[in-house]
Structure formats: C-alpha cells, structure tokens
Amino acid sequence: MKFPPQKKIAATYMRGGTSKGVFFKLDDLPEDAQVAGVARDQLLLRVIGSPDPYAKQIDGMGGATSSTSKTVILAKSQQAEHDVDYLFGQVSIDQPFVDWSGNCGNLTAAVGSFAISHGLVDASRIPENGICTVRIWQKNIEKTIIAHVPITHGQVQETGDFELDGVTFPAAEVQIEFLDPADDGDDGGAMFPTGHVVDELDVPEIGSFQATFINAGIPTIFLNAEELGYVGTELQDHINSDPAALARFETIRAYGAVQMGLIQHISEAASRQHTPKIAFVAPAKTYQASSGKSVDAEQIDLLVRALSMGKLHHAMMGTAAVAIGTAAAIPGTLVNLAAGGGEREAVRFGHPSGTLRVGAQAMKDENGQWQVKKAIMSRSARVLMEGFVRVPQ
Structure with missing residues (x-):
C-alpha cells in the first residue's frame, strides 16, 4: 500500500x-x-x-x-x-x-x-x-x-x-x-459574573466552599487552600500524584464553570479544559520551591497554586497571574484577603517554582462596578x- x-x-x-x-x-x-x-x-x-x-x-x-x-x-x-x-x-x-x-x-x-x-x-x-x-x-x-x-x-x-x-x-x-x-463580553459576563466578590460554591458529594469567580486575563475560580485541606505551599507532585485530588478539583471546576455562566451543564466542562482555571490561595508562608531555593514569607504577599488542563501548574499561567493581580487589587476577594486585605496596586505571590510580581490598578465606575484598565507583568x-x-x- x-x-x-x-x-x-x-x-x-x-x-x-x-x-x-x-x-x-x-x-x-x-x-x-x-x-x-x-x-x-x-x-x-x-x-x-x-x-x-x-x-x-x-x-x-x-x-x-x-x-x-x-x-x-x-x-x-x-x-x-x-x-x-x-x-x-x-x-x-x-x-x-x-x-x-x-x-x-x-x-x-x-x-x-x-x-x-x-x-x-x-x-x-x-x-x-x-x-x-x-x-x-x-x-x-x-x-x-x-x-x-x-x-x-x-x-x-x-x-x-x-x-x-x-x-x-x-x-x-x-x-x-x-x-x-476584565471580560465584558457575553461569555460569562462582567468581571465578577455573579455580581459578588465572594460566593458560596456548592459541589454535591464534595462540599461547600467560599469562592471568588473572576473574569480577568482568563476566567478563574479562586478557593481557600485551608477549605480544601491544603496549606498553599504544595508542589506539583503533592497534587498531581493524587488522582482522587485531581478528580475532585475537576468536579469543583465544572460546578464553578456553571455558576460563572461559562457552561450550562457540568458535562460540558470535559470539552472546555482550558477555561476556567481553578486556583487556591493562602497567606504567605516560607517554603522550598521546586528548584530547591527557599522562598521566605517576607518576600511575598500570599501563596497561589493553580491547575491547568487538569494538573497543578509548575509555575503560574500568565493569564492566571493577571487574574491574581486583578483580584488582589479589589478589596474583599479571597485573593485580596489572603494578601492581607486593603487596597494595593501590585502583589508578589509565591508559586511552586518561586515568585512572581504582577501589578493592577482597580477603581469603581459611576455605577459602583469595579474596573481594571491595565495589568502588567514581565516575562521573557x-x-x-x-x-x-x-x-x-
């Protein structure tokens, strides 16, 4: 032939x-x-x-x-x-x-x-x-x-x-x-698709979690590490070697996608793996990054771990970093609270490979809605x- x-x-x-x-x-x-x-x-x-x-x-x-x-x-x-x-x-x-x-x-x-x-x-x-x-x-x-x-x-x-x-x-x-x-289109709506900076996310047979749903950079679901049983210093192997944990994250992500208005039914999440992202946050702690270097709590404002395509990311997705910077700039979000609350124009967070700084300036418009005009970071x-x-x- x-x-x-x-x-x-x-x-x-x-x-x-x-x-x-x-x-x-x-x-x-x-x-x-x-x-x-x-x-x-x-x-x-x-x-x-x-x-x-x-x-x-x-x-x-x-x-x-x-x-x-x-x-x-x-x-x-x-x-x-x-x-x-x-x-x-x-x-x-x-x-x-x-x-x-x-x-x-x-x-x-x-x-x-x-x-x-x-x-x-x-x-x-x-x-x-x-x-x-x-x-x-x-x-x-x-x-x-x-x-x-x-x-x-x-x-x-x-x-x-x-x-x-x-x-x-x-x-x-x-x-x-x-x-x-921030997303201002039809697919998920405004920056906060539910209209709240913190919501309750109910996931049958798994639990109920506080969550910040945000459309900025990329649609993202932020959760508290403690509610998931984590401390926020976890590295890739800790999560990715646990099939039960990965399945739980995917189920939570699917229900969160429905609550964000990105999909109509949780079954649709299987063919939409790239969005939304799911991440968990915690207050700053000292930990050892995957390279072996120490990241001191004094160097960072908070800890963030994010999953991409069903696995914990080895560092941080750039679009998720935009979501982190945007959420950190808005008082009351889980990201902002993990960083210590209040108003801020930049945040440095710890991820599995080290640290990253991202800046964002948030303000309220005449209707009382949060607006972010720009988020900035450096890459190579x-x-x-x-x-x-x-x-x-």
Missing part, C-alpha cells in the same frame, strides 16, 4: 514565559487550515502529537504537559491601531480537541518577538535600538495586549539577565500590558528552533 508523503509547513518553536509552543504565520498554513474548523484542529493535533493515550506526545512537538501542548497562529492585524492578530490553541494531550476558549499569557511574551522577526510589524515602528511597542489583538478573548520588546541593531534582543522563576536560564525582559483585562521569550514541521497527511 502506498502512503502520501508528509506535509511540510513553515513553523517556529518558541518559549514564552514558562510555556513553549509551535508558532505559525496564518498564510503558511495549508489553505483549509487557514480558517477555523475541523481541518485546522486536526492539523494542530497532529503537529503536537495528540490525542495520545500514553499521554507522552512522543510522535509530535508537544511536551506532555499543559505548558508545552500549545499552538499559536499569527497574522498581520485586521484591527485598526494593532500590529498583529494572535490566536491561541490549547491542544489536549489525550483527547482529540483543541480548546480555543482563552488566551495564553506566557506565550504572549513571544508573540511580539515573532511578529517583529516575521514582518508582521511595520518596519517604521521598529527602532534601531531601544524598545519596540507591539500592539497585539488577542483574538480568543478580543482584547488588546501591549508587548514591549527590546531591540538591538534592528533585531529582537533575546539574550539578557532577566530571571523568571520557572525558567532555568536568564533572557531579555519583555514587559506585557494587558489592557482592560526566545526562539528555540525554526524551519518546518512535517505532518503525515
């Missing part, structure tokens, strides 16, 4: 923040994959190596974690006053679907660099030396993100001395601004490999 040869598609493999993904220019994709639909999803699944019942993604570019099972499609922006349109696809590891419901904040750090290097930013906007401000339209959530990318001799500066916990080696700092990060990014991926037809 004769089989057709593999397709050869131009692609770049990049690290952005604490994630890695395969980046494509839209017009480099096969014609049937340049539009949303089955053909695009099947292509990206095969590129990454999913679905894989062994959960290893050996026959693809994925790294068998939520942080490394990611794809990005970029094009010159169709939006006024923007440079690049950014579409993110979170590829399931063991199931045959791509989740398009949210953004990846970590890979956002690589979007600006890719856009500059691949001619998606007008040359007139790129300085010979200095900072290039890349205006990104995030298509999944229809929001504007600004990336401040360092430039040396007209080229993206990738090397540097900026250290990011969760990434082994230093690189150049890329500052990211998430403008108007670099090209790992560029050329072509090959995909069996």
Whole structure:
C-alpha cells in the first residue's frame, strides 16, 4: 500500500514565559487550515502529537504537559491601531480537541518577538535600538495586549539577565500590558459574573466552599487552600500524584464553570479544559520551591497554586497571574484577603517554582462596578528552533 508523503509547513518553536509552543504565520498554513474548523484542529493535533493515550506526545512537538501542548497562529492585524492578530490553541494531550476558549499569557511574551522577526510589524515602528511597542489583538478573548520588546541593531534582543522563576536560564525582559483585562463580553459576563466578590460554591458529594469567580486575563475560580485541606505551599507532585485530588478539583471546576455562566451543564466542562482555571490561595508562608531555593514569607504577599488542563501548574499561567493581580487589587476577594486585605496596586505571590510580581490598578465606575484598565507583568521569550514541521497527511 502506498502512503502520501508528509506535509511540510513553515513553523517556529518558541518559549514564552514558562510555556513553549509551535508558532505559525496564518498564510503558511495549508489553505483549509487557514480558517477555523475541523481541518485546522486536526492539523494542530497532529503537529503536537495528540490525542495520545500514553499521554507522552512522543510522535509530535508537544511536551506532555499543559505548558508545552500549545499552538499559536499569527497574522498581520485586521484591527485598526494593532500590529498583529494572535490566536491561541490549547491542544489536549489525550483527547482529540483543541480548546480555543482563552488566551495564553506566557506565550504572549513571544508573540511580539515573532511578529517583529516575521514582518508582521511595520518596519517604521521598529527602532534601531531601544524598545519596540507591539500592539497585539488577542483574538480568543478580543482584547488588546501591549508587548514591549527590546531591540538591538534592528533585531529582537533575546539574550539578557532577566530571571523568571520557572525558567532555568536568564533572557531579555519583555514587559506585557494587558489592557482592560476584565471580560465584558457575553461569555460569562462582567468581571465578577455573579455580581459578588465572594460566593458560596456548592459541589454535591464534595462540599461547600467560599469562592471568588473572576473574569480577568482568563476566567478563574479562586478557593481557600485551608477549605480544601491544603496549606498553599504544595508542589506539583503533592497534587498531581493524587488522582482522587485531581478528580475532585475537576468536579469543583465544572460546578464553578456553571455558576460563572461559562457552561450550562457540568458535562460540558470535559470539552472546555482550558477555561476556567481553578486556583487556591493562602497567606504567605516560607517554603522550598521546586528548584530547591527557599522562598521566605517576607518576600511575598500570599501563596497561589493553580491547575491547568487538569494538573497543578509548575509555575503560574500568565493569564492566571493577571487574574491574581486583578483580584488582589479589589478589596474583599479571597485573593485580596489572603494578601492581607486593603487596597494595593501590585502583589508578589509565591508559586511552586518561586515568585512572581504582577501589578493592577482597580477603581469603581459611576455605577459602583469595579474596573481594571491595565495589568502588567514581565516575562521573557526566545526562539528555540525554526524551519518546518512535517505532518503525515
């Protein structure tokens, strides 16, 4: 039997923040994959190596974690006053679907660099030396993100001395601004979809929990670590080696998604793994990060642990960090209370790999509703490999 040869598609493999993904220019994709639909999803699944019942993604570019099972499609922006349109696809590891419901904040750090290097930013906007401000339209959530990318001799500066916990080696700092990060669309409603900063979340056969539901950066459910039986200093193995705990988190997440108005029935959560995120918070404590270094309670304002695609994240998702910074800025949320309460414009939190600082400014509008105009954090990014991926037809 004769089989057709593999397709050869131009692609770049990049690290952005604490994630890695395969980046494509839209017009480099096969014609049937340049539009949303089955053909695009099947292509990206095969590129990454999913679905894989062994959960290893050996026959693809994925790294068998939520942080490394990611794809990005970029094009010159169709939006006024923007440079690049950014579409993110979170590829399931063991199931045959791509989740398009949210953004990846970590890979956002690589979007600006890719856009500059691949001619998606007008040359007139790129300085010979200095900072290039890349205006990104995030298509999944229809929001504007600004990336401040360092430039040396007209080229993206990738090397540097900026250290990011969760990434082994230093690189150049890329500052990211998430403008108007709260969701104001139909999918879940306002920043606080229930209208409250704290709600009661009832989960049959599991329990009742205080919860902060927030749409900022990415829809997120915040819980108190103590109510779940945790202290907030847990590392990946503590949670991910416990199938019963993971199943409990997923059930809680499903019921929370219904209460947020993201889905109508808990059964729909299985095909919407990327959103909402679920996280638990606790007051600051000293602990040993996964790298072995000590994180002192005096260094941080609170502890946060977050799950992504059903597993505890090794550091912190960038979009969840936006949610953390936003919630911390609003008095009375569980995140704010864990940080000590009161008004604050920035917070440093401890995660499994170390610490991260994120800033957000919150204010009430004339109707008494909370508004956050901007959330800011620093990440880094670099090209790992560029050329072509090959995909069996």
